[in-house]
Structure formats: C-alpha cells, structure tokens
Amino acid sequence: MSAGVRPRRGTMPEERVASRPEVVAPPAPSEPRPKRPFLLDFVPLEGPDQTRLARFFERLREGRLATTRCPRDGELHWPPRLACPKCHQEELVWVDLPEQGRIYAFSAVLGGAPLGMESDVPFAVGLVDLDGAPLRLFGRIEGRPWSELRIGDRVRVEPYDVGDGRYFYRFRVVG
Amino acid sequence: MSGRPVALVGGTTTPFGVRPTTWAEMAQEVGAALFRAVPALRAEDVDSLFVGAAEPERFAFQSHVAPLAAEQMGLAPRRILQRTELACASGQSAIRSAYAAIAVGLSDVAVAVGIEKMNLPSMAEANSAMGCVMDRPWDGPHGATAPPFFAMVAQRHMLEFGTTPEALASVSEKNHRFANSNPHAQFYSKRFARDKLLGLPLVAPPLRLGDCSSMPDGAAAVVLVAGDRAAQYTDAPAWVRGSGQFSNFHNLAHAGSLSEWPGLARAAREAMGQAGIEARDLDLAEVHDCFSISEILEYEALGLCGRGEGGRFATDGRGDVGGDLVVNPRGGLLGCGHPLGATGIAQAVEIQAQFAHAVPPSRQAPAPNWALVHNLSGSANVHSVMVYGREAAA
Numbered sequence: 290m291s292a293g294v295r296p297r298r299g300t301m302p303e304e305r306v307a308s309r310p311e312v313v314a315p316p317a318p319s320e321p322r323p324k325r326p327f328l329l330d331f332v333p334l335e336g337p338d339q340t341r342l343a344r345f346f347e348r349l350r351e352g353r354l355a356t357t358r359c360p361r362d363g364e365l366h367w368p369p370r371l372a373c374p375k376c377h378q379e380e381l382v383w384v385d386l387p388e389q390g391r392i393y394a395f396s397a398v399l400g401g402a403p404l405g406m407e408s409d410v411p412f413a414v415g416l417v418d419l420d421g422a423p424l425r426l427f428g429r430i431e432g433r434p435w436s437e438l439r440i441g442d443r444v445r446v447e448p449y450d451v452g453d454g455r456y457f458y459r460f461r462v463v464g
Numbered sequence: 465m466s467g468r469p470v471a472l473v474g475g476t477t478t479p480f481g482v483r484p485t486t487w488a489e490m491a492q493e494v495g496a497a498l499f500r501a502v503p504a505l506r507a508e509d510v511d512s513l514f515v516g517a518a519e520p521e522r523f524a525f526q527s528h529v530a531p532l533a534a535e536q537m538g539l540a541p542r543r544i545l546q547r548t549e550l551a552c553a554s555g556q557s558a559i560r561s562a563y564a565a566i567a568v569g570l571s572d573v574a575v576a577v578g579i580e581k582m583n584l585p586s587m588a589e590a591n592s593a594m595g596c597v598m599d600r601p602w603d604g605p606h607g608a609t610a611p612p613f614f615a616m617v618a619q620r621h622m623l624e625f626g627t628t629p630e631a632l633a634s635v636s637e638k639n640h641r642f643a644n645s646n647p648h649a650q651f652y653s654k655r656f657a658r659d660k661l662l663g664l665p666l667v668a669p670p671l672r673l674g675d676c677s678s679m680p681d682g683a684a685a686v687v688l689v690a691g692d693r694a695a696q697y698t699d700a701p702a703w704v705r706g707s708g709q710f711s712n713f714h715n716l717a718h719a720g721s722l723s724e725w726p727g728l729a730r731a732a733r734e735a736m737g738q739a740g741i742e743a744r745d746l747d748l749a750e751v752h753d754c755f756s757i758s759e760i761l762e763y764e765a766l767g768l769c770g771r772g773e774g775g776r777f778a779t780d781g782r783g784d785v786g787g788d789l790v791v792n793p794r795g796g797l798l799g800c801g802h803p804l805g806a807t808g809i810a811q812a813v814e815i816q817a818q819f820a821h822a823v824p825p826s827r828q829a830p831a832p833n834w835a836l837v838h839n840l841s842g843s844a845n846v847h848s849v850m851v852y853g854r855e856a857a858a
Contacts, residue, residue: 329592333601367717368602394722396615396668398607403592406607414612416716427716429606435669440623457605 322452467567469691474502495537555808631775643799680801708734
C-alpha cells in the first residue's frame with residue numbers, strides 16, 4: 290500500500306451471505322478496563338481515524354461478525370482486508386459471517402498470560418470451524434470450563450465490549 | 465548449489481538461563497568468548513556482522529541493535545552490518561544471511577551472533593512480548609501465545625494418531641538428559657525422568673511444564689568464511705551444504721491441518737536436495753523442540769518416519785544415541801532454554817562440535833558426516849532449514 294492512497298471509507302458495498310436464525314442479546318459490558326500503554330494493549334484501535342477497517346468494529350457493535358470478500362475471485366478473507374491477497378484488487382465487499390460453528394481444536398491458558406489477562410486465567414481458546422464458511426477462526430471460548438470442552442462442541446460468535454467502549458469477539462458454547 | 469563454498473569455522477555460546485546481565489553485556493561476553501574459541505580470528509578480518517535478535521525492543525527497550533552489538537563485540541564491519549529478525553528463527557536467519565553474503569562474494573569473513581534477553585521483572589510483560597509474535601490485533605486479544613497454539617497441535621496429533629503423553633515425555637526426557645552434558649544449558653544440573661515429567665503441572669493442556677521450552681537469557685556466535693579461507697581458522701569446519709525455507713501463513717485462521725507441517729517437509733527437501741542427500745543420510749539433527757510435540761511433528765516432516773508415526777519414533781528412541789540418528793544432542797530448546805535469537809546459532813555451534821567429535825560421548829553422534837538444523841518461528845508460520853556436511857562439496 291503506497292503512502293498516498295486515500296482511505297475509501299464507506300464505499301464498500303454491503304452484502305449478506307449468512308442467514309441469522311437467532312437474534313442474540315448483546316452481552317453485558319465487561320468490567321471497566323484500565324487504560325494501558327498502547328504498546329502493551331492487544332486490543333486494536335478501532336475508530337475510523339485509526340483503521341480503514343473500522344466497519345468491522347462498527348458491525349461488531351451491532352452484534353455481527355463480518356469480513357471482506359473479493360467479488361472477482363470469490364475469496365473470503367480473514368481477517369478483513371483492503372486488497373485481495375489473491376488478485377490484489379481493492380474493490381472488496383463486506384459480508385456477515387455465520388454465527389455458529391464447531392470446535393476444531395482447543396486448549397487453555399493456565400498460566401503465563403500476557404499483561405492485563407492475568408485475572409482471566411484459566412481461560413480456554415480454540416479454533417472454530419464456522420458453519421458453511423471456509424473459515425476456521427481462533428478465539429476465546431466461554432461458557433464452559435476448559436476441562437469439559439470437547440472437539441466438535443457447538444459455539445456461537447459473541448461480540449463484546451472489552452470494557453472501554455471498544456468491541457471484540459469471542460465464542461460461547463451453545464447449549 | 466551455486467556460489468562460493470561457505471564454511472562455519474568456529475563458534476561459542478554463553479550460558480543460557482536466568483542471568484544477572486543485560487543485552488549489551490551479553491554481546492560483550494559472547495564477543496570475548498568467540499575470540500577465545502577461534503584463536504586465529506582477528507577483528508579486522510571480520511567484514512560483516514549479522515545480528516539475530518527477535519525482540520530487543522520489547523525485552524531490552526533497545527532498537528538499532530546491529531551497531532550496538534558490533535561496538536560491544538569490538539567489531540567494525542565494513543561490508544554488511546544488519547539485524548535479522550524472524551522471531552524464534554532470528555539466529556538461523558543471521559547464519560543464512562551470512563552464508564548468502566559469502567556465497568555471492570559480498571563478504572569473506574562474517575560473524576553471525578544471536579542475542580536475546582528474555583527475563584523481565586514482569587513475567588506478564590514478557591508474555592505480552594511473546595504474544596505480539598502472533599497476529600497481534602486479531603489473534604492477540606484472545607490471549608494467543610505459543611503454549612495454547614502448540615497445545616492444540618498436540619491435541620490434534622493425539623486425536624488423529626493416538627500420540628500419547630508418554631511420547632511427549634520421551635522427547636522431553638531425551639533432550640533434558642542431553643542437556644545434562646551441556647554446561648551452558650539452562651537445565652544442565654536438573655534431572656527430568658519420564659515419570660517426573662508426566663507429573664509436572666499443566667501449562668496449556670495437554671502440554672505440561674516439561675513439554676515447554678523456557679524463556680532464558682543467552683547469546684551465541686559463529687564465524688562463517690569463504691571456503692578458501694577455512695583452513696586459516698580450523699581443521700574441522702562444518703560446510704554449509706544446503707538451505708531452505710517455507711512460509712505459508714501468519715494469522716492462526718490459516719494454519720490449516722494442525723497435525724502436520726508440510727512447510728517443513730518442503731524446506732527440508734529443498735535444503736537436502738541442494739546437498740544431494742536424503743533424510744536417511746542424516747547423522748544428527750538439531751530441530752526446533754520449542755515444545756515436545758514439535759519434535760514429533762518434525763520427525764514426520766523431515767521424513768524420518770511416516771505421518772502419524774512421530775510419537776512411536778520418540779518412544780522407540782530412534783532419535784536417541786543408538787537410534788537412527790541423534791536428534792537435539794545439545795539438549796534442545798527444552799533442555800537449553802530458548803533465547804530466541806541465540807537458539808539457531810547455538811544449534812550450529814553443536815553441529816561443528818559434533819563433526820569435530822568435541823562433545824561428551826553421552827551425546828556424540830557416531831562418525832557424523834551430515835547434519836540438519838531446523839527452526840520454526842511463531843506458530844510454525846515459517847520453517848527454516850540448514851544442512852551441514854563434514855566435507856566440502858566435491
């Protein structure tokens with residue numbers, strides 16, 4: 290990406306690929322999050338002044354996990370992108386991703402957590418195959434202790450407020 | 465292979481461990497040790513310096529480390545001075561860059577040094593440093609670090625092939641035992657029997673403490689020279705005979721099947737192809753056992769056994785002294801600790817020492833002619849391979 294390229298915010302056409310069979314109430318905001326030096330904070334800066342992918346975070350706020358797709362070659366991206374890695378064109382579309390999937394692999398962090406995540410320990414993480422989309426996403430898995438998780442368990446995407454108004458996503462076990 | 469022959473003519477390491485010393489002090493220490501280890505080396509002969517350092521910004525609050533290292537080591541490179549960063553493979557990247565520079569004639573005598581200071585007053589801050597090796601804004605907020613990733617690799621390998629915790633412990637026991645003969649290893653004086661390993665606490669299930677390499681401080685350095693100069697420095701060089709690398713992802717979403725590393729198979733094929741050898745010709749290998757499960761996938765990807773047979777390869781001792789070849793005789797990352805930038809260099813130091821029969825008999829490969837070094841980096845995003853021969857190419 291050359292330095293002189295102007296952002297083209299809001300110009301990506303919208304498109305829905307996944308049906309949304311259930312409307313999930315947004316989770317309660319997390320505990321207020323202490324302000325951390327930028328270089329020790331894993332959560333990205335999400336505003337349109339900081340990233341050309343701000344639409345991703347706007348959609349998260351609406352309860353939708355989205356990404357980009359290349360209309361030319363059909364490539365579905367993760368994470369969302371500005372230019373297609375296959376054909377390198379920049380006219381991409383936003384699409385919502387399926388809201389559920391199944392655990393492909395998981396583990397848990399029982400110690401050695403990064404700064405700011407120490408009090409989350411123990412926490413489960415895993416790779417989830419999304420229903421009907423060729424994507425396997427990594428994320429936290431909430432709703433069940435790690436020792437009771439199984440490969441193949443069904444989870445749903447859960448956007449959440451990280452505690453300072455920024456949004457991120459995680460998975461929650463269904464049922 | 466094209467280009468001039470390149471020989472690794474000497475090297476050294478500092479002790480690895482939790483050390484009361486700074487990044488720059490380790491540069492001085494390893495520089496002094498290098499000149500002791502290679503008595504014929506004169507500072508003015510060293511035209512190039514490659515500095516393998518993964519995260520000095522995060523761990524030592526220091527950028528621009530190449531001139532810093534040169535100054536600390538008492539070197540004044542006049543041709544190429546640069547840092548090489550490839551996370552866990554930063555050290556091998558320094559060697560590979562030195563090799564390339566010499567092969568094409570840009571350098572005649574180059575030092576490749578690896579230095580990493582990893583112990584911080586705050587362990588959480590150190591873990592954050594390791595977390596930003598991953599795709600930080602996308603995988604990082606979930607708490608992605610190496611242990612849970614390699615734990616998932618182990619989980620899938622166990623599910624698909626029936627690999628057992630005992631197989632993991634076999635790898636760890638072997639490498640810790642080898643480390644007991646290496647005074648510079650972090651766990652030189654600690655014994656880890658298989659039963660003890662299986663009882664250590666879980667870090668990221670199914671991986672236990674003994675399945676995970678540590679984050680120590682350490683440095684290592686080697687000298688590489690154009691082949692026609694090798695005899696000035698040693699009568700027992702290790703010749704660079706092949707080099708390969710492959711990368712196909714960074715974000716964890718693109719890891720593909722977790723139970724195999726085809727990228728390593730490809731990099732190794734390339735490196736061994738250049739040398740004109742196959743896996744069965746290897747007498748020893750220093751492979752990247754950042755976690756015990758890694759070595760098991762590496763046996764398979766290198767072609768030392770079939771897919772899914774790595775666990776059995778471990779429990780049968782085929783990577784031990786008396787087996788098919790000796791794997792990780794230095795003590796591995798598990799036994800030595802893994803100061804990111806230093807690891808790949810220290811592995812090469814072991815190869816030359818093995819060729820020279822200069823290591824204790826308990827870890828000496830019998831009459832070695834061919835050796836392979838492997839580093840992966842990040843969540844096995846990149847596989848980097850070097851092949852060394854005891855003889856120069858004919």
